[in-house]
Every structure is written in C-alpha cells, then in structure tokens.
Amino acid sequence: MSEEKYLQNYKKTLFESPLLTVDAVLFTYHQGDLKVLLIERSNHPEKGKWALPGGFVDEKKDRSLEDTVIRILKQKTSVEPPYIEQLYTFGGPDRDKRGWSVTISYTALIAHQACRSHIETVSNVDWMNVARAEKMELAFDHQQILYRARERLRQKALYSIVPAYALPETFTLPELQRVHEVIIGKPLQKKSFRRRIEQANLLIDTGEKRSEGGRPAALYRMREKSGDYTFVRNLEQ
Amino acid sequence: MSEEKYLQNYKKTLFESPLLTVDAVLFTYHQGDLKVLLIERSNHPEKGKWALPGGFVDEKKDRSLEDTVIRILKQKTSVEPPYIEQLYTFGGPDRDKRGWSVTISYTALIAHQACRSHIETVSNVDWMNVARAEKMELAFDHQQILYRARERLRQKALYSIVPAYALPETFTLPELQRVHEVIIGKPLQKKSFRRRIEQANLLIDTGEKRSEGGRPAALYRMREKSGDYTFVRNLEQ
DNA sequence: TTAATAGTGTCTTTTAGACACTATGGG
DNA sequence: CCCATAGTGTCTAAAAGACACTATTAA
Incomplete structure (x- = not known):
C-alpha cells in the first residue's frame, strides 16, 4: 500500500487515545507576594473547585501547543504574557475522572498591572497567593503541577x-x-x-x-x- | 446535572483530539562515540525512514507516561534503562502526516553492553553515531527532537x-x-x-x-x- | 539634619582552570 | 628502566558572600 492510500484510509478516531489538555501556571508579583492565576470551574468535572487555566487544542486555530496556551491565557487575562515556557507533561489514568488523560503544562509570568483591570471584571478568575494555593485542594492534579512550576521558578531565580x-x-x-x-x-x-x-x-x-x-x-x-x-x-x- | 451523570454521558471519542505518541531518545557511549538508538520504520507513515523508538499509550497497561516509554524501550532493547527523564512535548498540525499530533519525548541513557546482544539480533534497530544521525533525514520531526535531547544532555554534562x-x-x-x-x-x-x-x-x-x-x-x-x-x-x- | 532607601568598595571565601608533579602497573 | 595511564599538589583566576561605607532624595 502506498503512503497516500494509507493516509486516506487513516481515521484518528478509530484508536482510543488519552484526553489531551493544556494547562498554564501564570505567576505574577504583587505587593510582596507571588501570586498564581486560578479559575473557579463552572462546569463538570471538578465543578466548583479552583483550577489552573487550561483547555483543549483547537485543531483549526492552533499551529502549536504554545499557540494553545497563549489562546487560553488571552481568554482569561486579555493579554499575552511576555514569558512562556513549557514545564512538564503529566499523564495517567486517574488524574481526570473522564479517563486516561494527558496535560501539557506551561509556566508563564506577567506583570500584575498588565491584566489587573480585566481580571477584576470577571468573577471566577482571580490571583491567589501561591503559599495559599499550594495548601488548597485544587481540581485534578493541579496542586502537583503548581508545585512543580514553583520549584522550577525557584531554580530559575538562582541562575x-x-x-x-x-x-x-x-x-x-x-x-x-x-x-x-x-x-x-x-x-x-x-x-x-x-x-x-x-x-x-x-x-x-x-x-x-x-x-x-x-x-x-x-x-x-x-x-x-x-x-x-x-x-x-x-x-x- | 450531577458529576456522576456527566461522567456517565461523557464520550471521549466525540471530540476530535490530536494524535498522541511517546518517543524516546536513548543515548549510549561506545568506543569513543555518543550513539543514539534508531528504528527503521516498517510501517506507514514515513515507512523506510529511521526514527526514534516510539509508540502509543496503552490505556490498559500504562499507569503513567513513563510506563509507556519504559514499555517501548523494553520492546526494543529488552532492558529498562537506568536513567529516563522527560525532555519536551512537541505538537503541531504538520509534524505527522496523519494530522495534528503531539509527542511527549524522553531522554534515556543506558550502557552499551546492557543491550548489545539483543540489538544485534534485530535487523531494523541500531545504534547510530549521534553526529551522523543529526545530519540524516529522520522520520517526522525526530531530527529536531534529537537535537533538543543532545543540547539538554550537553548542559547536564556541565553541572x-x-x-x-x-x-x-x-x-x-x-x-x-x-x-x-x-x-x-x-x-x-x-x-x-x-x-x-x-x-x-x-x-x-x-x-x-x-x-x-x-x-x-x-x-x-x-x-x-x-x-x-x-x-x-x-x-x- | 535625619530617616530611608539606593548604590559602591573591598576583603574573604569558594570553586574552577592550569599545569607540573608523583604513583603504579606492564613489558 | 621506560612507557603509558592514573591520580595529586598547588598556584591562579573568577565570581559569590559579607558587610561597611557613601549617595541621594523627602520631610
């Protein structure tokens, strides 16, 4: 069989594949504290819990995973952060109740004032003290993601x-x-x-x-x- | 709607989602050279080209992405490498001809002798000089993945x-x-x-x-x- | 002039670079 | 004893730590 023929017959949806999301840990500094952007989930699963901003790849709009995370962060903050870096990809059968799932996580940084006005207008989006967020029960495995982002940022601050x-x-x-x-x-x-x-x-x-x-x-x-x-x-x- | 009800009705396959793979850059040292494990692809797509060892998550067997990469490397080498580290996740609409795809890549290291005998028995698996592999046309974006793994390893060697x-x-x-x-x-x-x-x-x-x-x-x-x-x-x- | 914060001088400490030296085994 | 490779001594160089000092503004 030629490759063309193979590709014509290939159907992605025939194979079971983990659920794929992209999440962002957006940090800022304000009044002596390190803060992280959290979203109160308004939909299942994990409805009502605070979570990192995240979403799905849009195969039409996104040309890369970084496009995806930028699009998601723009939705929440109205601006594009000046620093974005891939953090780690988490995957497993239990991290999301919908089944085997994978999330590609990013660390981002932004000035507090750059998105303050926009965030103040939205009720379910807020900056939270990192120390406090780390002790909270966040949605999915977001506590673990936040912890890892925090550790990486600490290392970066040293060099x-x-x-x-x-x-x-x-x-x-x-x-x-x-x-x-x-x-x-x-x-x-x-x-x-x-x-x-x-x-x-x-x-x-x-x-x-x-x-x-x-x-x-x-x-x-x-x-x-x-x-x-x-x-x-x-x-x- | 309750979360239980939501989860019962949720069908993963209803949403189009990028193709998800896991790839490994397995290095070793032998006779003065750094080598990387490559596989000659026997199936479409990219049939006949050399590629990094990789595969799909097995939702039944794998409890984590690291399980996936270990399973794949054991298939090819018969042994589990003593060092495995997540490298980077690549994603985009063009890196795989089958459509929008994502690969979670890992760097691994192993002693040459640990898997020499097994590799010698298989015709389409081989160690290749990294300098040579970097100049070859590999399948998918594996040249880029190899390059990034090489760079990270260089940094690690410094500290x-x-x-x-x-x-x-x-x-x-x-x-x-x-x-x-x-x-x-x-x-x-x-x-x-x-x-x-x-x-x-x-x-x-x-x-x-x-x-x-x-x-x-x-x-x-x-x-x-x-x-x-x-x-x-x-x-x- | 004083309080407060910004910015500098300079000595010490730590750790890598350079390179010559000694040590140990086989022929 | 000589060659080859392993391993050490020690001086120099680079960059961080410590901390006291000076500089610049507002009240």
Missing part, C-alpha cells in the same frame, strides 16, 4: 533573571531583588545580585528614576533575550 | 554526572571524563572534573581496579540519587 517578567516593563533593581527573594524564600546579598546582572549586561538603564521614600532608584528595562541568559554559577541555595 | 548512566554499573573516572568530553565536545581539566565529584561524594569506590596499559584505575559505582545532584557551578562552556 537567571526570568523573574523580571513578573514585573512591569520598567522596574528598579531593588524591586527585582525583592521578587527573587520572594521566589527563593530567603534574602540575597545586594552586591552579589547587582554585580552579576551588571556584568552580564542584561538590563538597559532608561535614564528615569523612581522614588520610594529614600534615594530614587534607577529604572531599567530588560534587554532582548535576557530571559535566556544563564549565569554559570548559582546564588547561594 | 551533573548524569552521563555516567551511559556507562556500565562500574566504571573508572577517566572513562567518565571521556564520556563528558564527548558530550560537551571539548576536553576538560582532569583535576577540576575529579575534585568536584569527590567533594560531592557522588561515587562509591568498589575497591577493584582496571588496567588499560598504564597504572590501573579505580572502579567506581554511582551512589544512589547521584544523578539528581547538581553542582552549583558549571564547568567551562
């Missing part, structure tokens, strides 16, 4: 400046350090933190300053691709 | 001793260093390499020695969980 994507486009170094400290869970040496960022030339000084009751701090913006940079040495663990 | 799983259970430090050098693609400082492994106490001295034309080298085995250990500082990049 990259990816956490900067949880801040607005311009930010000060003390602000960025605070985000890292919240994620890592312990204070960092100011000098070490600043030295490595300066040496790697990851930020652009906007020339502006912002005052918070003391000496005004310089406002920076990320240089292109700075999220990809990894320091060769971790901060103290 | 872990994961490459040790490509060697037999006992090995010498010069052997391990050679594996790292092949993966990284450049020579390493003997002293630096040994010092960090000793300091982190990752290996157990078996007391045995092995001679290769000069002073005999001590034989080590990995300590439990040594594959999870990450050095805080990378080797030179």
Whole structure:
C-alpha cells in the first residue's frame, strides 16, 4: 500500500487515545507576594473547585501547543504574557475522572498591572497567593503541577533573571531583588545580585528614576533575550 | 446535572483530539562515540525512514507516561534503562502526516553492553553515531527532537554526572571524563572534573581496579540519587 | 539634619582552570 | 628502566558572600 492510500484510509478516531489538555501556571508579583492565576470551574468535572487555566487544542486555530496556551491565557487575562515556557507533561489514568488523560503544562509570568483591570471584571478568575494555593485542594492534579512550576521558578531565580517578567516593563533593581527573594524564600546579598546582572549586561538603564521614600532608584528595562541568559554559577541555595 | 451523570454521558471519542505518541531518545557511549538508538520504520507513515523508538499509550497497561516509554524501550532493547527523564512535548498540525499530533519525548541513557546482544539480533534497530544521525533525514520531526535531547544532555554534562548512566554499573573516572568530553565536545581539566565529584561524594569506590596499559584505575559505582545532584557551578562552556 | 532607601568598595571565601608533579602497573 | 595511564599538589583566576561605607532624595 502506498503512503497516500494509507493516509486516506487513516481515521484518528478509530484508536482510543488519552484526553489531551493544556494547562498554564501564570505567576505574577504583587505587593510582596507571588501570586498564581486560578479559575473557579463552572462546569463538570471538578465543578466548583479552583483550577489552573487550561483547555483543549483547537485543531483549526492552533499551529502549536504554545499557540494553545497563549489562546487560553488571552481568554482569561486579555493579554499575552511576555514569558512562556513549557514545564512538564503529566499523564495517567486517574488524574481526570473522564479517563486516561494527558496535560501539557506551561509556566508563564506577567506583570500584575498588565491584566489587573480585566481580571477584576470577571468573577471566577482571580490571583491567589501561591503559599495559599499550594495548601488548597485544587481540581485534578493541579496542586502537583503548581508545585512543580514553583520549584522550577525557584531554580530559575538562582541562575537567571526570568523573574523580571513578573514585573512591569520598567522596574528598579531593588524591586527585582525583592521578587527573587520572594521566589527563593530567603534574602540575597545586594552586591552579589547587582554585580552579576551588571556584568552580564542584561538590563538597559532608561535614564528615569523612581522614588520610594529614600534615594530614587534607577529604572531599567530588560534587554532582548535576557530571559535566556544563564549565569554559570548559582546564588547561594 | 450531577458529576456522576456527566461522567456517565461523557464520550471521549466525540471530540476530535490530536494524535498522541511517546518517543524516546536513548543515548549510549561506545568506543569513543555518543550513539543514539534508531528504528527503521516498517510501517506507514514515513515507512523506510529511521526514527526514534516510539509508540502509543496503552490505556490498559500504562499507569503513567513513563510506563509507556519504559514499555517501548523494553520492546526494543529488552532492558529498562537506568536513567529516563522527560525532555519536551512537541505538537503541531504538520509534524505527522496523519494530522495534528503531539509527542511527549524522553531522554534515556543506558550502557552499551546492557543491550548489545539483543540489538544485534534485530535487523531494523541500531545504534547510530549521534553526529551522523543529526545530519540524516529522520522520520517526522525526530531530527529536531534529537537535537533538543543532545543540547539538554550537553548542559547536564556541565553541572551533573548524569552521563555516567551511559556507562556500565562500574566504571573508572577517566572513562567518565571521556564520556563528558564527548558530550560537551571539548576536553576538560582532569583535576577540576575529579575534585568536584569527590567533594560531592557522588561515587562509591568498589575497591577493584582496571588496567588499560598504564597504572590501573579505580572502579567506581554511582551512589544512589547521584544523578539528581547538581553542582552549583558549571564547568567551562 | 535625619530617616530611608539606593548604590559602591573591598576583603574573604569558594570553586574552577592550569599545569607540573608523583604513583603504579606492564613489558 | 621506560612507557603509558592514573591520580595529586598547588598556584591562579573568577565570581559569590559579607558587610561597611557613601549617595541621594523627602520631610
């Protein structure tokens, strides 16, 4: 049989296949806390429980899995987050009551203000303190997904400046350090933190300053691709 | 409607869903080269091309995606590799001619001798030099998957001793260093390499020695969980 | 001037790089 | 004894930790 003939006769639906979803762990930083976006489920299964934003691949619209997660997050927040990274794919017979299922999970970061107004208008979507969310009973295995995203973000905070994507486009170094400290869970040496960022030339000084009751701090913006940079040495663990 | 009623009425096959597969990039080290396990496809689609070992989730047998990849690799090699790690999930409308598809890919490592005899008996399964495989036209997007696995392994070689799983259970430090050098693609400082492994106490001295034309080298085995250990500082990049 | 926060100088510590040295076995 | 390979000593270099110091603003 030729390949053409094979493909003509091939019917995907003939084979039983796990249920496939895409979920996102969207973090932000606001008022000293790391927060995660949760949705209160209005449909079965797991109706009424809080869950990570997620959904199905739309074979018509989506050209990639990243398209899917971006589409889902835009639905919930009205904006596209500046940082998205695939986290892990979870699969098993029991994680969803509908049967053997697989979810491709993503970690994303966004500035709180970028989607605040939109989220405030919707009742079943909300930012929740990560510490609190981790203790809650979330839908499906979303607690496990959140935990893994949290751990990965903690690692990234030790060897990259990816956490900067949880801040607005311009930010000060003390602000960025605070985000890292919240994620890592312990204070960092100011000098070490600043030295490595300066040496790697990851930020652009906007020339502006912002005052918070003391000496005004310089406002920076990320240089292109700075999220990809990894320091060769971790901060103290 | 109650959740029970919802679940009774739910039919997975009613919704179009991407084709789901699991693929493995199984590396080994043999005679100075990094090798990857490839299969010559005997069925459509992509019949006749070389591909990574892969297959479908078996909803009856598999309790997790890792079960799936282990089952697939056991079919091809007769043994279960000592190191398996999820790599990345690829998805899109064009990567498989049968339609929108998703593959969850894994990286695995095994000693060459552990499955040599079995592989030699099968005609369409073979170890191939990674450098050569990367230049070949593989089935589906397997070239891209291989490339990504190769990159991840290179990174791991800089901050872990994961490459040790490509060697037999006992090995010498010069052997391990050679594996790292092949993966990284450049020579390493003997002293630096040994010092960090000793300091982190990752290996157990078996007391045995092995001679290769000069002073005999001590034989080590990995300590439990040594594959999870990450050095805080990378080797030179 | 003081309080508060931003930012720097500089010494110490840690860990990798470089490379020469010693050690151990086989012919 | 010589060759080959294994393994060590030790100085240098790079980058983080510690912490005190200076700088800049508002009240």
